Amino acid sequence: NAGVTQTPKFQVLKTGQSMTLQCAQDMNHNSMYWYRQDPGMGLRLIYYSASEGTTDKGEVPNGYNVSRLNKREFSLRLESAAPSQTSVYFCASSRTGRGVNTEAFFGQGTRLTVV
Amino acid sequence: QKEVEQNSGPLSVPEGAIASLNCTYSDRGSQSFFWYRQYSGKSPELIMFIYSNGDKEDGRFTAQLNKASQYVSLLIRDSQPSDSATYLCAVRGSGGSNYKLTFGKGTLLTVNP
Numbered sequence: 001n002a003g004v005t006q007t008p009k010f011q012v013l014k015t016g017q018s019m020t021l022q023c024a025q026d027m028n029h030n031s032m033y034w035y036r037q038d039p040g041m042g043l044r045l046i047y048y049s050a051s052e053g054t055t056d057k058g059e060v061p062n063g064y065n066v067s068r069l070n071k072r073e074f075s076l077r078l079e080s081a082a083p084s085q086t087s088v089y090f091c092a093s094s095r096t097g098r099g100v101n102t103e104a105f106f107g108q109g110t111r112l113t114v115v
Numbered sequence: 116q117k118e119v120e121q122n123s124g125p126l127s128v129p130e131g132a133i134a135s136l137n138c139t140y141s142d143r144g145s146q147s148f149f150w151y152r153q154y155s156g157k158s159p160e161l162i163m164f165i166y167s168n169g170d171k172e173d174g175r176f177t178a179q180l181n182k183a184s185q186y187v188s189l190l191i192r193d194s195q196p197s198d199s200a201t202y203l204c205a206v207r208g209s210g211g212s213n214y215k216l217t218f219g220k221g222t223l224l225t226v227n228p
Contacts, residue, residue: 109158
């Protein structure tokens with residue numbers, strides 16, 4: 001049982017380049033999330049998807065786009081990378097609803113450097 | 116006001132002491148609260164969740180929730196050096212924001228042998 005799988009684990013981009021971060025989960029979760037983590041800033045929500053076919057902006061969506069390809073996969077795209085997007089990116093998934101068993105499970109992270 | 120705030124830390128305690136981590140949240144209707152532990156260079160991992168007012172104990176960990184004060188805390192008893200990590204508080208939104216999971220900035224805990 002792989003849980004949440006992100007690719008790649010490391011990436012270096014030049015300013016202006018584009019790339020897509022891939023995320024897949026095998027836990028049959030409805031909700032999926034993309035966070036970025038910078039020193040001293042905690043986890044900041046970029047986008048989330050409550051269910052297949054829906055996406056919503058989080059706290060820091062500018063410069064990013066997402067696609068919920070199907071129930072398993074949720075990708076994050078940087079169209080024109082900027083040094084300010086240097087960060088560690090985490091994908092997560094969870095069951096939908098209130099209360100019990102709605103905690104998020106995280107992938108191993110992608111360390112992105114934009115030079 | 117940030118949606119989820121944690122005491123900024125860092126927090127340093129001696130081995131065997133009680134470590135107390137605090138979190139406040141702004142969405143009065145929130146129903147689900149989580150504590151995650153994150154070791155340096157690793158992903159966050161869930162250590163506790165709490166949904167009802169009061170205390171919830173799991174081994175050396177106790178989560179406390181006070182919805183009236185919009186406050187949730189984590190106590191770690193008999194702290195061990197292996198507990199040294201960043202602790203993240205997470206809150207699931209209410210109503211239409213129920214799908215949204217918001218994290219605080221985290222508190223770095225160091226347990227000294």
